[in-house]
Amino acid sequence: MVATTFQALSGSLTDITTRLGLRTPAQAGHLIVHSQQGSLDALENVLKRYLPEEQIEAVKRAYYFAEQAHYGQVRRSGEPYVTHPLAVAGILANMHLDAQSLLAALLHDVIEDTGVTKHDIAAQFGDDVADLVDGVSKLTHIEFDSAELKQAENFQKMTLAMSKDIRVILVKLADRLHNMRTLGVLNRDKMRRIARETLEIYAPIAMRLGMNEVRMEFEDLGFRALHPMRSKRIEAAVIKARGNRKALVENIQQQLSDALDNEGISADILGREKHLYSIYRKMKVKRKLFSEIMDLYAFRVVVDTVDACYRTLGIVHSLYKPVPGEFNDYIAIPKSNGYQSLHTVLKGMNGVPIEIQIRTREMEDMANSGVAAHWLYKTEQGSTSASHARARQWVQGLLEMQERTGDSLEFIENVKIDLFPDEVYIFTPKGDIMELPRGATAVDFAYAVHTEIGNRCVACRINKRLAPLSEALESGQSVEIVTSPSGRPSPAWFNFVVTARARTNIRHFLKDQRREDSVELGSNILEKALRAYDTRLRDIDEQRLDHCLERFGQASLEALYVEIGVGNLLPHVVAAQLSLGNKNDDDATLEEAVAIRGSEGFAVTYAKCCCPLPGDPIAGYLSQERGIVVHRDGCANLSEKRDQPERLMALRWDEEIDGQFAVGLRVEAENRRGIIAVIANRLSVIGLNIERISSHARDTHFTYIDMELKLSSRIHLARIMKRLRTIDGVRKVTRTSRR
Incomplete structure (x- = not known):
């Protein structure tokens, strides 16, 4: 094998001579063979300290295999390409990694850059080594729309391989480390791109895995490449x-x-x-x-x-x-x-x-x-095996996040967030310790315990006191999560959660919930629209339904409901198509008002300009992506949309209302110390929380106090306004929009 390799290598010496600036092929061949043999001898000397002879021979055989596979290939520096995998193996050997990792290091580029296949490697060195090499190899046979997407897809592939064998990332880190050490031969733009990627992803991964020396070298090399003068x-x-x-x-x-x-x-x-x-x-x-x-x-x-x-x-x-x-x-x-x-x-x-x-x-x-x-230390028990278990747990978390996210670009952004853990240590009610990034909140804690705990979280106790869900946690605190079967994540949580796990699960839940809400609302609206054509959805034959779905480009009836619910398709247009034209399109209107009960979720939003309450006459506007926007019937903003009659809808309040609705109040009161506290206390006594409050002086004697409350109906509002008017110093109370 050795003789064959050297013979094949000598055949390419004319090219190599040119690159190295030497006079004869013989001179070039002597220099290259001597240099590579010296590096191989150095690697062998390191391996003799901790590997048995038969495993060292397997490593040498992998080197000769890689040398033959990369025959004729050179690096940007002019060196034979095989010097790179040899250097990667040397980095891992200094960490005392096992023989299979070293074999993978020597072979890690052969699938990507040569005609050798995974099957060929498995036949020569076994399935485990072939899987390691495949895990490190990039996706080279797929065209990507952007460098960012390519990076994200390759990282997803590597994550999947890491979940099966953690050594994949160790080989990849050693590969990246040698590339960073030899970065100077690249052009400036490529150098900066690789350095930035290293600082954003690979240095934090090394830190996450506790590989401090590798992390520091990544950071210093990346810093020198990005900011040479500053360094x-x-x-x-x-x-x-x-x-x-x-x-x-x-x-x-x-x-x-x-x-x-x-x-x-x-x-x-x-x-x-x-x-x-x-x-x-x-x-x-x-x-x-x-x-x-x-x-x-x-x-x-x-x-x-x-x-x-x-x-x-x-x-x-x-x-x-x-x-x-x-x-x-x-x-x-x-x-x-x-x-x-x-x-x-x-x-x-x-x-x-x-x-x-x-x-x-x-x-x-x-x-x-x-x-x-x-x-x-693999023969010993203790912190080392615990560290390995933690690494596997982290990789498993990445895999779960990947499955939840679906989109590779979103996944890699979440990974970047998750890779900078300046930890705080939090106690569960049972006394167990959980590690969270600094700045984490009770919502992050809830999702770290279990996804369902996070999804049903409604309140928290920090050190046995009720606290806001948005409060940042500190080391040593004990946290208890209060859940409710009716609890659900809020989009507002995105403003304060810091862990990728929490963000991914919240986004996943809201996406599914929005779809469920849109399906229910879309079905309700379409049924109402069909009544204008004297028909029902159950009366539509299957062939006609399939033709309608095809015309509107929807794969299923549920998908059609979603498009109607979010406002992308107008219900009366779909109804006209389904009804076989029983009625003229111009006469097709929603003759029966759609009932609003307050629990439709994301498919129904309430206009901030007029803040409708149960008891107010209401009408709706079918907005794209926002679903039905509910306005008070006389709202000026709704009147401006009369030029789109096909999107206007008749609405009514359902007999059973579920929920609280935001409404604005303006209190005109004497400009004296403590008046806001008196008003807040009066509302607190009757169990009302002020969602938002602000004040500004009207003149030297009176001030305007604007507040937002959550109320159940127009009658409820009237009672609150009446109670506020009885406060000494309050001159006037009026209803406003939310500020």
């Missing part, structure tokens, strides 16, 4: 600051070392420096000067056992004064990516802030390699 200036400033701080850092380090030695604790104490992108992001987001960010002196203390971690914490707290509120125990409560450590901030000499992280050696490996450390 150079910050890097120069860091080097300068490092020299100025050297003596103080060594002094603190020595004090920590002496204190631990006195207590018999063996530890490695490392000075920790923020990487470039982290400094840039903090300067930009927090609007801080470089000097303010570099004021913090950071150290990492690595010890042997968990017990030693807590003993070390006590020692450093006795050495320096801890800053209140700046201690976090991520050993007892690990982060969602499995990260464990003790974090504390201290006040050192002359008030210098010192940040210290304390962890075991295994936690250190986990912090750097994350889920990849699962293979490093």
Whole structure:
């Protein structure tokens, strides 16, 4: 196999000589073979530390297979293409990944870029390796409308493969890391596009999987590609600051070392420096000067056992004064990516802030390699296997989100939201701990517990007190969700939920609910329209119904109802088509008013210009996408639509009304202190909540107080207005539209 490969390689030396600027094919061949063999030998030396001989031989066989498959292909830099998969395998080998992952790394581009098929790989190296390679391969045989759609579809494909085998994403991250390291040979636009994609997706994924070293390298390489001048200036400033701080850092380090030695604790104490992108992001987001960010002196203390971690914490707290509120125990409560450590901030000499992280050696490996450390410690139990389980749980969540979303562009936007978890830790009523992103609300918590809990959520208790659903949660709080069988998500929830799971489920529910509401309303309207033609839907023969559906481009009767319900099709036009022309289209009107009961959901909206209440004479306008818009009969805005008589509808209130309806009130009252509180208290006593309130002075003596209430009927409104007029200082109460 080796001889065949080298012989085939030498056949392409004329091209390679030209690219490398060498004089003879023999010179080129000698350089390439020597370079590749050296890299392969280096990989083999790493593998000998942790893999048995037969698995190392399988890896070498995969290398020769890839070399043959990529024969004649070169990278933009002029190097043979096989140097890329070899470098990817080297990255994974340094993480001590298993042999199958290394085989997939060496073969990861052969399906995408050569004539080799998945079946060929399975025949040579087994089905598991073939599935890994296929999972990493992009969709190359499909034309996409845009680069964004292509990115989204490829990410969806990778997510599905990840759900079956988490190693897919590890190979992909290593692939992207080597591409980022060699980004300089690309043109400026492509370099920026790849760097931006890396910062938006792959760096956060590495963080989510706890692969901190990979994440930091992604961020710094991406930062250099996107903002080369900024990165150079910050890097120069860091080097300068490092020299100025050297003596103080060594002094603190020595004090920590002496204190631990006195207590018999063996530890490695490392000075920790923020990487470039982290400094840039903090300067930009927090609007801080470089000097303010570099004021913090950071150290990492690595010890042997968990017990030693807590003993070390006590020692450093006795050495320096801890800053209140700046201690976090991520050993007892690990982060969602499995990260464990003790974090504390201290006040050192002359008030210098010192940040210290304390962890075991295994936690250190986990912090750097994350889920990849699962293979490093796979024979042991504990945090590593838990981290692997968390990663699988996250990927499973992505899969569920993908199934719910359906649209690949929407899915990848949700993934981007979900990839930045600065966590808070919330307790369930049973004492279990749930991790949520910072800024999460009770609605996010409800959906994290279960989709049905979120869909039926109506209220919440935070630390046993009733609180708004929109209130941001804080670590340590206990949250209880109050549900109701009649509860349903509100579009207003989109204004404050932060998790992709909550957003996806709310959107999914509202979409289904809107369809159900539209089906019911469309059926009701069409039946009323057919009565104008002296017929009923059940009397329409199947052939005529099919012809009507075909004419209006609908696949089913339900789809036809939806189009009528949302206002895209006019009911009397559909009725005329179904009725075989029993009556002239010009005479076809909705002779019987459609009954409105208040529970039609999204298919019926109530005009803000006149705020109709049960008891008001009403009429409707069939609006596209909004369904029936209900107005008071004398509304000026409705009168302006008389030029579209085909969209006007006769409406009436049903005998059984279900729900509360928004109405505006204007109270003219004396301009004196406390009058608004008196009005609010009077309404609260009778069980009414003010949805919205504002005031502005009419003159020096009187003020206008505009408010929005939810009432059940016109009679209810009359009682409220009468009660408000009895308040001392209230001069006049009138009904208005909502403000």
